[in-house]
Amino acid sequence: MKKGDFIVIGTILLAACIGFGILFWMGRQQAGTVRIFKDGKEAGVYSLDKDQEIQVDGGENVVVIENGKVRMQSASCPDQICVKQGEIGKKGESIICLPNEVVVSVEEGEESGVDAVTN
Structure with a gap:
């Protein structure tokens, strides 16, 4: 192997490491933020990173x-639609x-992606 071969191999390895670093950095999810409103007024802002129960x-x-x-664990309403809805976690x-x-409402965090496609 000659000096030029080592330079080419080194350049390829460096490019691969940089590529993986960029993918890792872009793949990290931003911590989501949840806002809870009661009667139209903000009742609190919470992080999705911390497990907790809010009354x-x-x-x-x-x-x-x-x-x-x-998720809504329980509610005093008669229809329980909010409880049956299940979990949410995307912006x-x-x-x-x-x-x-x-x-x-999830205000910040992972993007929800495409909800519809039109022609």
Whole structure:
């Protein structure tokens, strides 16, 4: 092997390391932020990084943050649609409890991607 061969191999390895570094840096997810509103007023801002249970309006609604996702664990409303909705965790997703006027919205974090395709 000659000196030129080592330079070519070194350049290829350096380019591969830089490429993997860029992919790793771009692949990291930003910690999401959840905002909870009650009666149109902000009741709190929480991070999706920290697992916790939040009681809204004295326990009328219970919101749980686990593993980077948020869900409505329980609600005092009769239809329970907000509880049945399940988990959310991507930017722009919301859980809404109309009878109790509670909105849980993911404000920052992973992008939700494409919701529709048109021709």
